Amino acid sequence: MSSIRKVRIKIDDLEVLADPEEKVLDVCRRLGIHIPTLCYNPLLPQERPGSCRLCMVAIGKGEKVYYREACKTPVRSGLEVHTNTPDLHSLRRDIVEFLLARHRRNCWDCPISGNCPFVELCRDYDVECLTVCAECPLQGEECLLSQGEICLGPLTYFGCGAPCPKQGHYCFGCRGLVPHEDIIKSAVEVYKSKGIDLQKVVERMELFSYSSEVIEKFCEIAGVRE
Amino acid sequence: MREIHTGLIARIEGHGKVSIVLRGDVLENVKMQVVEGSRFFETLIKGRPWYEVPTILMRICSICTADHNLAAVRAVENAFEVEVSEQTRLLRELLMHGSILESHFLHIFFLSLPDLLGFPSALAMKKYYPEELERGFRLKKLGNDVQRVVGGRAIHPEKSKVGGFTSLPTENQLANLKRRIVLALKDALHTVDLILTQDYAEIRDSWGIYSCLMPGRNYDYFGDRILLGERVYEVSRYGEVIVERPISHSTAKRSTTKDGKPIMVGSLARLNLIWDKLPPMAKECYKNSDRFPSYNPMENILAQAIETVASLERCVEIIDELITRGIRNEKRIEIKPKESRGFGAVEAPRGTLYHDIAFDSSGKVKACNIITPTAINTYHMEEILRKEVKVMLSEEKNDEEIKKMSEVIVRAYDPCLSCSAHVIRIKE
Ligand code: SF4
Ligand code: FES
Numbered sequence: 001m002s003s004i005r006k007v008r009i010k011i012d013d014l015e016v017l018a019d020p021e022e023k024v025l026d027v028c029r030r031l032g033i034h035i036p037t038l039c040y041n042p043l044l045p046q047e048r049p050g051s052c053r054l055c056m057v058a059i060g061k062g063e064k065v066y067y068r069e070a071c072k073t074p075v076r077s078g079l080e081v082h083t084n085t086p087d088l089h090s091l092r093r094d095i096v097e098f099l100l101a102r103h104r105r106n107c108w109d110c111p112i113s114g115n116c117p118f119v120e121l122c123r124d125y126d127v128e129c130l131t132v133c134a135e136c137p138l139q140g141e142e143c144l145l146s147q148g149e150i151c152l153g154p155l156t157y158f159g160c161g162a163p164c165p166k167q168g169h170y171c172f173g174c175r176g177l178v179p180h181e182d183i184i185k186s187a188v189e190v191y192k193s194k195g196i197d198l199q200k201v202v203e204r205m206e207l208f209s210y211s212s213e214v215i216e217k218f219c220e221i222a223g224v225r226e
Numbered sequence: 227m228r229e230i231h232t233g234l235i236a237r238i239e240g241h242g243k244v245s246i247v248l249r250g251d252v253l254e255n256v257k258m259q260v261v262e263g264s265r266f267f268e269t270l271i272k273g274r275p276w277y278e279v280p281t282i283l284m285r286i287c288s289i290c291t292a293d294h295n296l297a298a299v300r301a302v303e304n305a306f307e308v309e310v311s312e313q314t315r316l317l318r319e320l321l322m323h324g325s326i327l328e329s330h331f332l333h334i335f336f337l338s339l340p341d342l343l344g345f346p347s348a349l350a351m352k353k354y355y356p357e358e359l360e361r362g363f364r365l366k367k368l369g370n371d372v373q374r375v376v377g378g379r380a381i382h383p384e385k386s387k388v389g390g391f392t393s394l395p396t397e398n399q400l401a402n403l404k405r406r407i408v409l410a411l412k413d414a415l416h417t418v419d420l421i422l423t424q425d426y427a428e429i430r431d432s433w434g435i436y437s438c439l440m441p442g443r444n445y446d447y448f449g450d451r452i453l454l455g456e457r458v459y460e461v462s463r464y465g466e467v468i469v470e471r472p473i474s475h476s477t478a479k480r481s482t483t484k485d486g487k488p489i490m491v492g493s494l495a496r497l498n499l500i501w502d503k504l505p506p507m508a509k510e511c512y513k514n515s516d517r518f519p520s521y522n523p524m525e526n527i528l529a530q531a532i533e534t535v536a537s538l539e540r541c542v543e544i545i546d547e548l549i550t551r552g553i554r555n556e557k558r559i560e561i562k563p564k565e566s567r568g569f570g571a572v573e574a575p576r577g578t579l580y581h582d583i584a585f586d587s588s589g590k591v592k593a594c595n596i597i598t599p600t601a602i603n604t605y606h607m608e609e610i611l612r613k614e615v616k617v618m619l620s621e622e623k624n625d626e627e628i629k630k631m632s633e634v635i636v637r638a639y640d641p642c643l644s645c646s647a648h649v650i651r652i653k654e
Contacts, residue, residue, distance in 0.1 A: 167378040167385050168392035207278060
C-alpha cells in the first residue's frame with residue numbers, strides 16, 4: 001500500500017489520506033465511521049453485492065450535492081464526503097421502508113431471526129414495522145406457535161428483545177400491536193396454518209390493546225367477530 | 227379548630243399523608259389518608275380467562291410482583307384443584323425469598339435507614355456511610371437476580387405460571403447464585419448489627435393483635451391456614467379474620483378484626499408468631515437481639531433485617547436441594563377449568579396477601595377480592611399515630627416535630643399505598 005501514491009479526500013470535514021484503490025466505504029470503516037449496510041453481511045446471501053443502497057453518502061457540497069453508494073464509489077483526489085446529514089437520514093429511512101415492503105414477513109420461520117440486521121436499522125431510523133418475531137430466535141418446531149401456544153409475536157412491536165418467548169412464555173403484546181396491513185395479513189395466515197383459533201387470538205390481543213384499530217383490521221381480514 | 231398536615235410522605239411506596247385535627251390543644255382526630263387513585267383491578271379482571279389472572283394481578287405492584295403472582299397462581303390452582311410437583315414448590319419458595327430480599331433491603335437501606343441514622347435521604351448518607359449504601363445496592367440487586375433466574379425477569383416474573391414454570395433455571399445458574407448468596411450472608415448479618423445499635427422511638431402497641439400465615443416445615447412465606455394471635459383459621463375463612471369497610475377519607479378500606487380492633491401484619495408480626503421456624507442463624511439473631519416478642523412497630527425494620535438472614539439461609543438450602551435432586555425437565559400441569567372459587571394467600575414482605583377469585587365453568591373470572599397487607603396495616607398505623615400524637619401534645623412538642631415523627635412512624639410500617647388502593651369495588 002505504501003508504494004502507491006495516496007490521494008487526499010475529506011470525510012465529514014476531516015482531511016484523510018486514502019489509497020486510490022479504496023472505496024469510500026473502506027475508508028469510512030477504517031476511520032470507524034458507521035455506515036449502515038446490508039450487503040457483505042455474512043448472515044445474508046451474497047447474490048448481488050452493492051444493491052441494498054443503504055450505504056448512500058452525500059458527495060460534494062452546497063448546491064452540487066449528489067448521493068452515491070459508498071461501497072461502489074472509488075476515492076479520488078479532492079472528493080468531499082458527508083456521511084451523516086439530515087437528508088441522508090431520511091433517504092436511508094425511505095430505503096429501509098422500501099426494502100421492508102418487499103421483504104417476506106414470515107420471521108417465525110426465518111433462520112436468522114434473533115440476529116436480524118433489520119432490527120438495528122429499524123431502531124436507528126425509526127421504522128416501526130418489525131415484530132417481536134424478528135428478535136425471537138425460535139423458529140420452525142421450536143416456535144411457540146408450533147407447540148400450540150397463542151403467541152402474539154407476529155403482531156407485536158419489536159424492541160424488547162423477545163424476553164418472554166425466549167423463556168417459553170407466549171408474547172402477550174405488551175408493547176402494542178403493529179397497524180401494518182401486510183403484517184396483520186401474514187399473521188392471520190400463520191395462525192391459520194398452525195391451526196390456531198383466531199377468536200382466541202383476538203381475546204389475547206384485548207389484554208393490552210383493548211379496542212385498537214389493529215383488532216378491528218385483524219377481525220376484518222380473519223373474518224371473525226370482535 | 228386547627229389541622230396539621232404532613233403533606234405527601236416521602237420515601238414510601240405510593241402517595242399518602244397524615245392529617246391531625248386539633249380543637250384547641252385537644253386531639254380530635256388522626257387520619258391516614260391514601261390519596262392514590264382507585265385502581266379497579268378487581269373489576270378489570272372480570273371476564274378474563276384463568277391463565278391471564280396471575281399476569282394481570284401481579285401488575286398491582288412493582289415491588290412485590292412475585293408475591294402477587296404467586297398468590298394469584300395459588301388461587302387459580304386452589305380453584306381447579308391442581309397439585310404441583312415438589313420441584314415447582316421449591317422454585318416458588320426460592321422466587322418468594324428473592325422478592326423478600328429485594329423488598330426488605332429496599333426498605334431497610336433506602337427508605338428507613340436514613341430515619342434511624344438521621345439523614346434526609348439515602349443519598350445524603352453517601353458521605354458518612356458509603357459502605358452501607360453500597361451494600362444496600364448490592365443486596366437489593368441480589369434479590370432481583372434471584373427473581374430473574376427463577377422468574378425470568380427482575381420484576382413481574384412471567385415464567386411463573388399456573389401449574390409450574392414455562393422454563394427452568396439451569397443448575398449452573400443456580401450454583402452461581404448460591405455463591406453470591408453465601409457472600410451476602412455476612413452483609414446481612416452486618417445490617418442486623420447496624421440496626422441493633424440504633425435507638426428507636428419507644429412506642430407500644432397496646433392491642434398486640436398480630437396475624438400471619440401458618441408456615442409448613444420451614445420459614446417459607448406460604449401457608450393454607452391463618453394465624454390470628456393464638457387462633458387458627460382456614461384461608462377460605464379469611465373473612466372472619468379481617469373485616470373490611472370503606473371509609474370516607476381514604477381510597478383504601480379500613481380492615482379490622484371482627485370486634486373492630488386493629489391488626490398488624492408483616493415482618494414484626496411474623497417474628498412474634500412463628501419465630502421458632504426460623505433457620506439457625508436467623509434464630510440466633512432473633513435471640514441475641516433480646517427485643518422479641520416486640521410490641522413496638524418501629525422495630526419492624528429490625529424484624530425485616532432478621533428475615534433477610536433467614537431468606538438467604540433458606541435460599542442456600544433450597545438451591546442445594548434442587549442441585550442434588552437435579553433439575554427435571556417437567557412440563558406444566560394441564561388445567562381443566564370448572565366453575566369454582568379459589569383462595570390463595572402468601573406472606574408478602576409487608577404481610578399477608580389474600581387473593582380470592584371465583585370462576586365460571588369456562589374458566590373466566592366471575593368475581594375477585596384482594597386484600598393487601600398495607601390495607602390491613604393502615605388502621606393499625608392510624609391508631610398508633612393517634613396515641614403517639616396525644617403523647618407528643620402532652621409533651622408540648624411543636625408542629626414540626628409532630629409532623630416529622632408521624633412520618634417516621636408511617637415509614638416504619640413499610641406501607642405500599644398503591645397496592646392498598648385498588649380495593650374499591652363498583653356496584654354491579
Ligand atoms: S415464539 Fe412467538 S415471537 Fe417467537 S417466532 Fe414464534 S410466534 Fe414469533
Ligand atoms: S452496502 Fe449495500 S449497496 Fe452499498
